[in-house]
Amino acid sequence: MVSSALPSKLVPPEPYGLVSRHRLFNEIRQAPPRSLIWIAAPPGAGKSSTAATWLHAGVGSAHQRHGIWYRLDEMDANPCLFFQSLKRSIARLPGAPVDALPDLTPEALPGLHEFAENWFEELLRDEGRPPYLFVFDDVHRLPSEAAPLGILPILAGQLRADDQVLCLSRQDPSESVLATLPPSRLIQILDLRVQIDEFEDFKRDLGSSEELTRSAFVARLRQSGHWIADLVVASSSRLPLRQLSALPPSAFTQFFSSYSEAERQGLLATAFLQAGHEEEWGALGGADAVAAVMRLAEERSLLTRLVNGALRKHDLFFEWLKAAAEATLAPGDLQKARLHTGRLLLGRGELLTGARLLLEASAHEEVEILVRDQAQDLIGAGQNRELLQLITMLPERTQAEPAIRISQAYARLPFEPQAARADFAGLWRSLDPAAEASLYVQAVYGEVRAALADWSLDTRLMALVAETRPALDLVREAPEPVRHQLAVGRALAMLLGEPTHPDVPSAHAELEQALPLLPPTIQLSTGSLLANYFLWWRGDLEAGRFQVDALRPLVGRADIPPLATLSWYYAAAAVAFRDGNGEALRRLADEAKAFAHQWGISHRLSTIAWVLAQAFAAEGSHADARGALHQYERIVGYSRGANIPGPHMLRAAVALSAGDHDQAIAEAHQALSIALKSGASQEIGNQTFLLGMAQAAVGDEAARVSIAELRELATRARNAVFALHADLADAFLAHTQGRMSEFVQLWARMGQAACRLRFRQITGMNRPYLGRLANDALSHGADVRITRDVIELWRLAPPDNGSVDERWPYPVEFYCLGGFAIHLRGDKIRAGQGKAQRKPLELLWLLIIADERGVSQDLLADQLWPELDGDRAMHTLRTTVYRLRKLIGAEAILQEDDHVRLNTTIVRTDFGRLRTALSRLNDPRLPQAERGVAFDQVLRLYRGPLLPGISLDSVIEERERLAGALVSKALGFLMTLDPADPITAVRVHRLRTAAPDMKLPPAIARLWSVEA
Known part of the structure; x- marks a missing residue:
């Protein structure tokens, strides 16, 4: 349905025969930089001809301009279509960064302002490019609340000094424009009437066809009322254009009395097409129509030649000719004219206008077929709102059909997931899976997708799993893709919404088997969800890592929806969190934020912020954790409201990691209360383990209840993460209550679980507290191997009170009494004794004998290189520190406040x-x-x-x-x-x-x- 040719709406008028009006050019030229030039005047006043000649006549540097002409209509109220058309026009310009300009998708609509800023910034970034001139014609055709009216000031704000944007309208600037731009940057040109002192311009540009004298020019001015449309019409014209709207349509024959009957009928057959090429006029009205249109083209006020050769009827003439066709054509001929024009427009990709004409021609079935056949393509192209408008054009009985309602729900899903979810739920429950298998499955899968769109995992997914179970048998005779989609939908709902279901293992296996067979667009999002299931629901780090790595080639592909790519970033960030890889996590978070900003979907970054808050808290970066928490709260408060457990859960996790157990208990209680209402077992488990760990850390007997509930849920859900937290809480409680013999046993059980899981970071981790527990475990006879493995896995630091157990496993140890040796992770290494290695060792010996502050860099430089001046000595010191770090590990040496010291949390010396x-x-x-x-x-x-x-x-x-x-x-x-x-x-x-x-x-x- 999409033509490769540039639509006529994106083609500027041909300047030949138009007058270059320097009075108006001077007003345009004097506009300050980054301003919006608004040219408002009645029809026929010369708005388009002024902009076209400014673009083409070579004024100043105009011949070097990148010219963009965009004739707006009602369809362009959809911002997705607006950016799509704008990008299509830009794509024809040499050197334009079209590949860097993303398509606006419905998911990005809540962040439209951010998307527009980023889009225009990317387009206009290169300062060495030619200047851009944007001309937006017929702006008055946009509804007053249309989003592009708010986008135009954003474009103006991104312009460089020589760029310009012109808006041509019959109306004054809208409220959205006035509210956005200061008066100094909104330049209004309102008086387009021709003045006597413009005679030289008209003589120059019209004199080739007839010798124009000043007296004749003045006479024409008086006759035309100073309007250019009537001033430039040839003397043979029967009626000034400005008077055409007052002529009744019934006077069509009189107005075209000099045309043959065949030419008049041919012209009426083209009444519903405003712009077209010669072959298109001929397709509608035959050779006579072509002859009539070409003849009309000579009367330049009625048709305008575009630079691509097409002819466009003036708005007034177009509306008058449609009315004439409706008044004079026989019903059958009128229906035929609408039908043929509607099909022609559909072939050009002008769906809404074409569909309206088909419906006016009573071709309802064709529009229904269009919606059914093109729905998925329109959604894939981000034209969701256009699809919704098409559906509203259909008769109510047609809109009520399940297939149409499913398309409508999928179109709503990106920006109204909860409303779409309700639509899907009502649909599949009303359908017979045996008789309407395909529709039934589409609706089931749609509800699952809508729930996952904003992580609304609640009892409704459990109900879906239960109620759709009989359908598995009823759709056995359906085509394989239908059965396959139902299985994938139910598996996702079961794994993420009801992980305690007994069929989870088989659903998991079926989903993994089906994943490689899915289309790439679904494979990336589904595979990323599966990775998150492994990492959060199951506790299988290696399986999650495998999924993330396997999906990486799909990330960033042009055919992948941006939300699918963002879902991969969620999973990859979770892997980095579990690995304790702060560097990778921050890099992934920056990439995800840049990607979301590029696509205008920053409002979808809540899950990234959710992971970051837990990770930063676990690594001890409490200020960063609070920052991520506040970012999460802002996003979810904007997109989902406050009645979700997430904010309370993160506050509890951040407080627990910081040792604020009272706040952790209070926040976890609130989070659990909300989670119990939703009924989602994963949410309930998340809040329960935080509550249990915080209660246990203060010795509260209520922890026993939380721990028991968590263990029972971990068993039913096969969730090793919950089981580990239950083990930790048990050990916490025994330690706090002084039951040291029992603590040692519980610590060993917890250590075994932690080593099986291999998570380097967990939610609510308080490393200093865990370090004290590990030291006490060693001191009270706990299994040394298990405890040392836990210390290494979680990178625990020894207690800072000095009473560290002898068996504490320091990664780096130096033996200096009676000799010298270096041990890294228990293995003795050879330190080179050559001249090249001598200085790093001398530096190390000075650091070993220093106090806890270390040694100042100036003193080290003086002691080690007394023969060098200050700058050379400091440079040599930096090089030597680097070499020493290569020998014993980068983290073993710290440089703070102009001092160098050993990191005593990982380094021990005799x-x-x-x-x-x-x-x-x-x-x-x-x-x-x-x-x-x-x-x-x-x-x-x-x-x-x-x-x-x-x-x-x-x-x-x-x-x-x-x-x-x-x-x-x-x-x-x-x-x-x-x-x-x-x-x-x-x-x-x-x-x-x-x-x-x-x-x-x-x-x-x-x-x-x-x-x-």
Whole structure:
């Protein structure tokens, strides 16, 4: 139905024979940049001829312009069609960035302003391009509330200095234009009447056909009332155009008395076509019609020649000729004229105008066939609103037919998903699946799609699954694609809406088997939903990752609807969240936001924000988590209202990750209350695990109820994510209540579940809290291997109170006492001893002996490269830090506030542990037993001098200080002990073994003999 030729509405008039009016050109030229030039005048005043000559006559740089001519009509009130036609006109211009201009789809309509800004910004971005001149003709034909009237000021705001936009209308600017543009940028040209001082323009452009004198020009001005349409009509014209509207249609024969009867009949046969080529006039009225039209073309006020060779009737003449046809043609001939013109327009892709003519010709069946045959193509092309208008033209009995109602519901789905869902639900429940299998299945699948369009997963999906079960047997004889679509629809509804259903495993298998057979447009969205099911409903990270990777080639394809691509981004972001890959997650989020902005569907980014809030909270980026939460709240508040659990759930998750358990409990209670009303088991489970974990973290016995409900739901839904959270909550509660023996067992069970799942991040994760629990688990005898695996999986940091269990698995460990060694994840690595590797090691040794603040960059540069000036030394330091990171890992070294230090959350040194033990040994506030443990640890750690053989001044100084501190603090502690206690003697012996050259103070020498 779509012609490849440029429609006549996008073709400017041929300038030959038109007058270039420099008085008006000067007004256009003086308009300030980024203004909207509004030319308003009655019909026949010369609006189109002024714009056409300005475009074509080469005024200033006009010959270099990219000219866009767009004659608007009622159909262009649909913004999707508006941008489609505009893009089609731009596509013919050399160098235009047409591939970067997206099609406006119905999904983007709520974000139309953003879409338009981005669209015009992309079009006009290149500053080296020729200037654009946009001419929008017949703007008055748009309804006052039409969206393109609000788009025109957006275009004006994106113009560059030499660009212009002209609007030609019979009316003053609409309220939407006046409200958007300041008066200084809305230039109105209202007086188009010809002035006497324009004589030279008319003499120049009309003098070739007749010698025009000033007196003749003045006489014509008076006769025409200064209107250009009547001024330029040849003297043989029978009637001024401005008086044509007052001539009754019944005077048609009188008006065309010089035409033959055959020419008059041929002309009437073309009455309903406003613009066309010679062959189109001939198709409607034969050779006589062509002759009549060509003859009329000589009277330039009645027809205008377009630059593509087509002829266009003036609006007044077009309306008058239609009225004449209706008044003079016999009923059969009138019906034939409408029918033939309607079919011709349909062939050109002018659906609404063509359909109206067919209906006026009583060809209702043809329009019905058009709707049925073209519905999917129109929806695929984003012409949903046009399809809805076509449907409203049909008789009520036809509109009530199931096939038409299904097309209507699918057309409404992108921008009214809830209304479409209600339509689909009513339809499939009213249909007989055995007799009307195809329609029944389309309606079932439509309801599922509508529910998933805004994640409205509730009991209605459960009802759909239950009620459509008998239909599986009733459609066995239907074609395979019909059965296939029903199976896919039910499987999606079951997996996402009722995951506790016993048939979920078979539905899951059927969906995976069917997925490769689906068309790409459905495959991407369905596969992305399946990936999300794996990641959130099941807890199968590898299956979700496989789906995301397998679907990646479909992302960004031109034939893929933008919402399908966005659904892939949701799934890919979920994989990055579960992987704990913050860098990938932020990159995907930026890509999704840019993609949504390009297509004007930023209002559909709520799920991205939902994932981001949980991920940022889990990684400890609480400010970023709150930002994502606020973004989510803005989006869902705009698109879905407040009565959903999502905002409360995210507040609970963010609070739980930050350790604010009271707020987490309050928000989770509210979220659960809303979820219970919807009846969706997944939503109920999400809120229950947050509530249970928060209650358990404060020792609330109510957690037991939440945990039991969550376990029961996890079992029925086969949801390993819920099971893990139940295990965590159990461990939390035992730990908080001091039931440490039970805690150790529950921790081991939780650890096994976490290692099976392999999620590096989970919702509500509080890493510092989990780190303390892991340390306590090690201290109380938990399975070391499982606990260490959990610490590594979740990247837990040791408690910051200094009492870290010896078995805590630091990824990076340095041994500096009595020698030097580097261990990465338990494996000793070789550190090169060559000259090239020496400086990174010297840097490392200085960082090892530094305090918790590290070492200033200036001091490091001075110590390591005293021979270099400041800038060269700092540059060399940066290079050396990079090389050291390559050796021990990028995260092992931190640069903050002009200082460099080791990251003590993942790096441990025996020197640092010794320093901590010495501090505890010397702390008189601690019980003597604890100081004794510290004494034993000091002697166990001290295997020899600090970094022996290293001659750096700072290392030598710290080596001597450490040896002195060890002796003095150890002896000071020994002085507090009972000399008669055998353990005291053992400790003295250990101290002398560790420091054989030590000299005992006289007091101790008198108390203990060497043999002691």
